[in-house]
Amino acid sequence: MCGLPMRKNGLTAKGTQRWKCTACSLSSTMPQERAARGRQLDAFLGWLLGRASQSACDANGDARALRKRTAWCWNIRPVIPPPTVRHHTVMADGTYMNHDWCLIVAIDGESGEVLGFQWCEHESKAAYMALFSRIPAPDVLVTDGLRGAETACHETWPATRIQRCLVHVQRNTRTDLTSKPRLEAGGELKRLSDRLTKVHDAGQAARWGEALNAWHLRWKDFVNERTLAKADPANPKAARQEWWWTHQEVRRCYRRLEKLFREGKLFAFLEPSLTAGGPVARTTNRLEGGVNSPLKHVLLDHHGLPEKHMRRACEWVCYMKSRDPDPASLIRPEQWKTTRPAGPSGDGDSGGPVYGTGIDWNEFHTHTPWKSGD
Template structure:
């Protein structure tokens, strides 16, 4: 079993641990949960599905890296770390994953002292942090980015999709793209196309989209007999001049219904 979790999965106002736990309790435990990194989803998975592995969406990991370092890091250490993050989606076997982990460790050895540098409030009194902190990490974003990558690698959440015991049942997704593009995107579009719906109607619209994505949707079964009206009689049709019995122009609409005679107005 595979399971994917995204921003539209839990039909609640807040994606909390309890909301996800209530949702997961209704679903059979999967082998692996592919998640975008929301703490509520991962905590609920650990509690409700203790035997399930977690695969962090690699695209979301790369987005987090860009959020910390920007697309064009100014520092050399940041450029090297972003290049490592960009390689994540290009890894397709366990050997390449091991080399990636070795490269991340080598980066840390090279830049360990750099990311451990501190700035003291007395040395930078104009910094807003100085009013509430005695010191802070000088390269906080760079440090946070490294620690995220290192923790995910150590926990086995970056390359779980390569583990043999999980792939025996078929390929394991490494991103939530199928959910984002296949379910979440249509949900967003239906709400944009029907902008202004009351909240309850928005929920019904989203439920309908999800239902049509299910294994065997039967939309006709949702129509109540009292709401169904048979179609009226078809418009009469003329036969063509060739006399071979093929349908000609219909007579359901009369040209004169849309055109009335208007006297020509002269400019004289």
């Protein structure tokens, strides 16, 4: 065997499960030892991904015995095979698990199955490109609008359209204008932004664009007002620039909405040429609720894990949400040796761990040494 994942391949004449290597096509039966390891892995995942206690997951109610029997399971690194079929829509977003590491996940926009994940320090262009390069180019990418994701999409999937998550657009508007804008122009613009998620057809989208243009015609002079540094010397900006936009937040909000509408990123989900291949989501809610939320919960349910185990738990969440997950096929005899966790510093080697992506961790992650008492 070559050590790659194995798939079930029927039964022998005695009814024993036969396994086939996905790479070299050699088959074998699972010995009793491996069958026992498979049951231990099931118990381990039942505790790790569920809400039950360790004692509840053990047949005899012995939490310590469960930990001892399943300690080797931390050695398994779940790997999601790169997709071979093209998906109509893909959602991608990053969620921060700690102060210095982030997990970017890509899912099918319709089914919600996880297509791949990428560890990184922050949501950079390089991290997104490493993930996108393993996935066939979709028709549409639904994203929250970070520059790294969109730039990586343009370079890796040049023909793919981008649909900006409308909920994130509304959040950006609230960040600029607050929930209750003080200025009349800001209030009108926020109400216009709030209408984004109420647009359901091409006619409503056209009227929304007309309303945005009408707003600009009315408030054009207002958003173009400037403040000279000599007129407001007490302002901190006066020390480094000669003038600035008086209503910078309102201006920035309008320019963002206008640019997204002009580039076709607000209402791509309504274009017939794209919907002909299937529905296009207008938000990343499926990713936020289907993957990012469980990732957060698994860490909350098992707070106190070493950083290495925290990452492994997140990888298992993603793997079990991929197409046809088969944890038993990942078991290898060399994993059965129990190793002590390396603590918050990771795997303990100088080269940095690789987590199910084929990418060197040091490409995207600057390691922060762990200190006692931090």
